[in-house]
Amino acid sequence: MDKRVGVLGGGQLGAMLVEAANQLRIPVNVLDVGHSSAKQISSIGTHIEGSFKDPEAIKKLADISDVVTVEIEHVDTTILEKIAGTVDVQPSWKTIRKIQDKYAQKQHLHERGVATAESVALKTASMEEMEKASRDVGLPLMLKSRREAYDGRGNYPVRTKDDFNLALEALGGNKDLYAEKWANFRVELAVMVVKTKDDVLSFPTTETVHENSICKLTYTPARGVSEAISQKAQELARKAVACFDGKGVFGVEMFLLEDDTLLVNEIAPRPHNSGHYTIEACRVSQYEAHLSAILDLPLQQEDLQLREPAVMLNILGGEAKDSHLKIAQAALKDRWLKVHLYGKGQARKGRKMGHVTVCAPTMSEAERRMQPLIDLVDEGKPAQPKGVKGQPANEESAKNKPLVAVVMGSDSDLPKLADGLKILRDFNIPYTARVTSAHRTPYLMAEYASSAASEGIKCVIAAAGGAAHLPGMFAAYTPLPVIGVPIKPSLGDGRDSVLSILNMPRGVPVATVSLNNSTNAALLAVRILGAGDEAIRERYVRYMREAEAAVKEKDRRLQEVGAEKYLESMAK
Amino acid sequence: MDKRVGVLGGGQLGAMLVEAANQLRIPVNVLDVGHSSAKQISSIGTHIEGSFKDPEAIKKLADISDVVTVEIEHVDTTILEKIAGTVDVQPSWKTIRKIQDKYAQKQHLHERGVATAESVALKTASMEEMEKASRDVGLPLMLKSRREAYDGRGNYPVRTKDDFNLALEALGGNKDLYAEKWANFRVELAVMVVKTKDDVLSFPTTETVHENSICKLTYTPARGVSEAISQKAQELARKAVACFDGKGVFGVEMFLLEDDTLLVNEIAPRPHNSGHYTIEACRVSQYEAHLSAILDLPLQQEDLQLREPAVMLNILGGEAKDSHLKIAQAALKDRWLKVHLYGKGQARKGRKMGHVTVCAPTMSEAERRMQPLIDLVDEGKPAQPKGVKGQPANEESAKNKPLVAVVMGSDSDLPKLADGLKILRDFNIPYTARVTSAHRTPYLMAEYASSAASEGIKCVIAAAGGAAHLPGMFAAYTPLPVIGVPIKPSLGDGRDSVLSILNMPRGVPVATVSLNNSTNAALLAVRILGAGDEAIRERYVRYMREAEAAVKEKDRRLQEVGAEKYLESMAK
Incomplete structure (x- = not known):
């Protein structure tokens, strides 16, 4: 922690790097013109006045630093090459030089088997x-x-x-x-990768939404993208970064095409806008990760874990001089929204003046909290022309990612499940209802059951009648809690359904409720979700209070009118 | 956001206030001697050289600030009284003056009906x-x-x-x-309270552990303290702070006595050591809350919510000059531990040089991650003399706070539950096993069931035989998921137990497993916990893979030796 860090560039990325360094009181020397963003929040380091392209200034910076890094790749790499003899430059000047030329960058990746357009x-x-x-x-x-x-x-x-x-x-x-x-992408993804002296690690997969080719929003985890694809995106990003020399964080932007192919779009050899969310949302931020990598501090894959889903919105300069401040003011109305202003002084249209991140226990809550700000930003804006950059179409559909999967062996079971589905809606629990038969669609059932957990499902309600294998088979394929609802068949008293679901072998549990009781299955699902989500549990407690009040009211009426009249009113 | 804040004192509390202000680029003017902690990370404000007790310096600070606040209460309130005519002083100088005299503070609280020693x-x-x-x-x-x-x-x-x-x-x-x-306390608690222009809000209840009368550790939420007491502590803290004028955060230290009485110990009219954890653990930190209060920015109770359980350890100056740096270095081995160094220069024994906070999805994981650092701090230290400050005795017992409650109507059910309990142990799930009969101890059962959720229990396994009312009654009192295990009575085939647990009325669900199948009840409990805890789910997936491998191995052997020999070996 006693090494001095020199940074070429003192914009917002440099400033957030300084914030991370401040916590450990690591001295950072910033090279930039004037009282730039990064200089405003550090007086531990010795700052240098000058352009990050000025050879003399870069040499001065090198003289007072142990490690030199960049917050922008548009630097003079011939000077970096020179100073690399006397000071540690991370990432390598070779990497920065290669990445500066986007075509050369792509060829470099292509030659090493990394998919690019x-x-x-x-x-x-x-x-x-x-x-x-x-x-x-x-x-x-x-x-x-x-x-x-x-x-x-x-x-x-x-x-x-x-x-x-x-x-x-x-x-x-x-x-x-x-x-x-032309990449006909379904969605744009980005992954922050950390190259340490021994490892190549990756942050979660982030969905990026651009407007006029400028990053507008990021969503982490990427919405409507399966765990499998998210993992593939991280693998591709790590593979891409492994092609370059040196230590530090790299932003890897990717396209996810309609056929689920992933292509690397471009790489930034530094902290990146798509990684701002990590400050509040991850165990370690991209800025801490960058410092860790260039200073050889310990860092492991589990440190890059997401704490909570996050949405990030850039605050750009607008039509008026103070448009960006109005957005910041509005953001302060909901203090879950963390506002970062960069202190850049004069705003210009499209200039990045700050950003806002919100984390919440669920993505839908994070989206709900960010929405008023998105509306404010979009106010009076002409509708975005479609197709200019392959506008992602998944925004609406992914909003309410299901937490409960309600599966049934036959659509004839659906009427029996109606009460339960209504309860899930009343509790505002997003669910998906699917027909998938253990006997008639065994492959589909197996595939669906085995991927349910990674799709974000937290609990399964499975209904079946007669031989009623669906709940047990579903449980065999998933680590999620499965609630079995025995459905009474047209023949017999339904004991077959009950016993088939209840008498599971030791090792594969199914939570069984009574015959046709989808009500209790849904309430049990809410309790299960509530075990890990305070807000849901509070809603459940309210439900219990209401049920209690309803019974008390009946008792009061019974006392008021007497049993005889009560019976009469029931007969009506 | 355009008001300038002046702070008397530039120590670590001032520095963390500056960190919060930096994100919004709120200019903070710091009054203190030399390049103090807070001055090191801000060059937006105009700092003043001098003691925070120096009348001239305070006047200078007032001249360039719109609001003046304190990070230490040992200031000259006669000067504050004077400048209050021309600049907003928060909290009020009257409050600071009253609080400076601890006896007057206590009398003030006592007269207003706030319980104190x-x-x-x-x-x-x-x-x-x-x-x-x-x-x-x-x-x-x-x-x-x-x-x-x-x-x-x-x-x-x-x-x-x-x-x-x-x-x-x-x-x-x-x-x-x-x-x-003398307060014979069971545990010391602290609550950070925010007094805004309209409201008195409270952060979660924190457990504080002192050593040699200096705060050593904090645990949030307080371990082994029920939700009801935690709420009472917050009420008492809010009531206490409501007795004082002005805006800002206040640290309220309390004793929880053996009989669950709460007493206010003392109040600090500023951010407090017991609130450091809020930086990483809450939606809004105590520092953001202080700025919000004194600058009239929006703030609501829900903004003070805990994101995750947190443990905070102070880094104190030690025997050697660099003892504290060694602790910081060790903390960097696990990057979930967030290290804050204050840049105070020379360490002295017992001086607060920094702190470390760890958040994790569960308190037990946060404790596990902090433990190596506590061990390092305690290394070579003589055992703490008991009773000097009523050393809390709950450290060990609360370490593995149970997540699952296993309840049975009779101890004769215990042997049937042994397999399930073993599974919970194998999965490293802390549980508590209790005998509580719906029929013989109805009051105890009701009390235990209704407080289970607030005690941190996430899932209940209830076993009963015959009339088997326990699972259903337990479910009636708790919003938690309840798994019912029907136990076969000595008479009959056990159908009575199964049906009594299974056929719950609509509205009160019980997840029923088959007769005597505590194995599946425990596995179901693990799946339920896993729905909200990735690490547990991963363990469950590993279990599934192992079970799969075990069956495959049997199949392999069956093919290898043939059915006849296999049957022979089974007969042995």
Whole structure:
């Protein structure tokens, strides 16, 4: 903890790095112009006045630091290469140089077997080269600057040949261009990866939502993305970062295509906007992780664990000078929303002035709490043109991710389950109801049961009649608690259903309720969810009080009118 | 957010206030000597060099601030009274003045009906007055300085008359003394209270553990303290703080006596050591809450909610110059432990140099993760003399707070439950087993069932035979999931037990397993806990894999040796 850290750049990423360092009183020296964001909250380190591109200033920084790192990749790597002889530079200047050229970055990944969108470099910024590129990667395509491009600057979508001229004009006759095959993505994902001296670790998979090519929102865990795909995204991100030298955190942006293929879009060799949520939501933030990596402090995979689901919203400069402050003020109405302002002074439209993160026990609560702020940001904005960056379509559908799966062997069981489903709705518990038969769709049942836990289901209600194998078979495939509802068949008294569900062998439990009693099955599911969720338990206690009051009211009436009249009123 | 805050004192409490202010870029002006802790992490505000007792310096601070607050109560309130005409002082100088004199503070509370330990002021520091005081409050008693006492300084325990002289000497002939009736407390509790312009809100109830009269550890929620008492402690704390003027956070320290009586010990009109845990563990930290109160930012009771159980350990200066740094280094081995160093420079024995907080999904995990650090701190220390400050005895017993209650109507059911209990132990699930009969101990059963949830129980296993009312009655009193295990009575086939547990009326669910099947009841309990705890679910998945492997092994053997030989080996 006695090493001095030097940072090229003192913007918000540098500032949040300083915040993490402050807790351990690690001195950070910041190189940037003026009283930049990072300098405002540190007077332990010795700051240097100057541009993070100025060779002299970088040398000065190196002289007073033990490790030099970056909060922005658009730095002069020839100077970093020089100072690397005398001071530890992390990540390696080679990595930064390679990543600066987005086309070279993609080729580097492609050569190492990391899936990226097909790309082709334009030799010149000419119509002939556009023609050629469009034959190679097809149309539409995305025309991109190889260098100095971020937050959508340097990208231009090309739909038809008619766009060729516009695209070349928009990118300002830049000679370093490349064309990228259009990614028809379902959702954009991002994973923060930490490269330590021994390991490559990953934070959870985050869903990113862009507007006008600038990150607007992030959702962690990514909504509507299965655990299996989320794991694959982390694997791909780790594999991508493993292709580069040096230590530190890396932001890996990815596309998830309609067919569930994952492609790396681009990599940032530093803390990243898509990792802001980690400050409140993870055991260790991306900033602590970066310091840990470059200073060789201990760090393990379990330290990057998510504490709670999180939604992050960027506060951008708006039309008016104080638009961003109005958003911050509004955010303070709900103190679960953690507001971070960057102290950047003058706002400009689209400039990142701050961000807001909310964590909650469930994603739906986090979304609910963020919604008023999203509405405020969207106020008066024209509807976002669809398809410009493959606007994700899963926002609505994923909002109420089911916590309970209600499965039945046959749709004829559904009427018997109606009371239970109503209770789940009354308790505001999101559920999914599915027909899946142990005997008629054994494969489907097995697949569904074995993936239920990773899909976020917390409890299963399984109804079946007669031989009634569904609850027991479901329990055999899942580690989740399974509640069995015996359904009375058309023949017999239903004892067959009860015993088939109840008499499970030792080792595979099913929580059995009485015949056709979906009411109690649903209430039991609420109790089970309530065991791990205070808010649900409180709702359940309220339900108990109400049931108590209802019985007391009946008793009061019985005393008031007498048994005879009471019976009469019941007969009506 | 454009108001400037002035703080008297720039120690760790001021520093953590600055950290909270930094996120919103609220300028904080710090008044203290030198490059104190709070000044190190802020260069937005304009700091003032000087003592927080220096009238001139305080006036300078007032000139450049919109609100003036304190991080220490030992300030000159006559100056605060003067500047209060031109600048907002929060909390009120009257409050600070009253609280500075601990005896006056206690009288103030006592007069307003707030329970405190009986106290009597000594007119002079003499044997006669000691004699008199000991007659009033009895022996043992605690002799205390009325002013400038903190972290145990200014307190002296008086057991017998022989201690009179020692006590007077120890407190250095201080004339402002008072004697306090000895509190035979079971545990010390603390609650952070926030006084806003409209409300008095409270953080969760925290257990504090002192060593040599200095706060060593805090546990939130307080271990082994029921929800009812925890609520009472918060009510008492709010009532106490409501007796004082002004806005801000207040730390309220309390004793919980053996008979569950609560007494206020003392109040601090500022952020407090017992509230450090709020930074990581609550929706809003005590520092954010203090800023919110003094700046009239929105704040509600739900914002003070606990996100996860937390343990906090103070890092004190030790025998060697760098003892505290060694503790910090050791803490970095487990990155779930959040290390805060205060940058105070020179350590002195007992000086607060930093603290460590760990949050985890369960208190037992938080305790487990903190334990190595507690061991390190305790290394080579002499065993703490018992009774000096009523050392709490609940540390061991509360360590493995039960998550599952296993209840049975009769001890004769216990043998049938043995398999299930073994499974809970194998899964490392803390449980409590209790005999409580619905028919023979109806009151005890009702009391136990209705308090189970607030005692931290997450799931109940209830076993009963014959009329078998226990599971259903237990379910009637608790919102927790109840698993019923029908026990076969000595007469009959056990159908009575099964049906009595299974056929619950709609509205009160019991998860029934088959006759005598405590194995499945326990496994179901593990699945239920696993629904809200990833680590337990992982253990359960491992169990499933092992069970699968065991069956496969049997199949392999059956194929290897053939059915005939296999049957032979089974007969052995």
